[in-house]
Amino acid sequence: MSSSSTINNHNQSYLEKEVKEAMEKHLENLSLNTKKLYKLHQAHWEVWCAKQEFEDGNTVSEAKLVAFLREVRRTGNIKNKRSKLPDGKAKRLGKESLAGYAKAIGALPTVQAAVLGNKNPPAHGTLVKNLLSDYDRENAIRRRIEYEDRGTNTINDGYTLDELRLISRYQFN
Known part of the structure; x- marks a missing residue:
């Protein structure tokens, strides 16, 4: 035996x-950029878990991931100088940025299962998907209500209607 x-x-x-x-x-x-982004988001996750003082440390579960994403959604802003709104406020994170956090943290359970024996089910479940789609809907509604300019920080930013007419005449003549 x-x-x-x-x-x-x-x-x-x-x-x-x-x-x-x-x-x-x-x-x-x-890829190198994926590694950098994952490291950055996972470090943010570890700091957040340490601050929350979870008994199981930074072991990933869907409930913890949802709580983390909700906090990132509340506190996360784009810190790029070009991404300022006309009133000087920072832009809110987009759905893609929040999904990037979810993917980076969602990749941790596979590593944790292999190395540490994390027995939790995959963290990127229904709750996380619902959170991301709700965030997208809220942003769309907010943009509509505030008449947010979709042209900021694009090629058309800063041109008047007369200047755009002159450019188009130049291009087509």
Whole structure:
């Protein structure tokens, strides 16, 4: 009986080692920009988890991910100088930025499962998808109500109607 349990333990450690190596290989093959963005978002996640003092640390679960995304949604603004609104306020994060956080944090459970034995189900479930779609709807409604200019920071930004007419006449003559 002990030889059977010894074999099982050996097989289990062998499988864990193989999974860990496969995960490391996968992480190596990510593009450079993806690695940078994931590291940045995951560091933000770890700081947030430490601040919240969760018993299981930074282990990812869907409930924690939803709480984190809601906080990022409330406090996160684009800090780029070009992304200022005309009144000087910073623009809110877009749905794509919030989805980037969700993907970066959602990638952690696979690593945690391989290395730490995280038994939680995948974190990018229905609640997270609903949160992202609700955020998108809220932004669309807010933009409509505030008559937000979609042309800011684009090629047409700053041109008057007369200047655009002159440009088009020049192009087509």
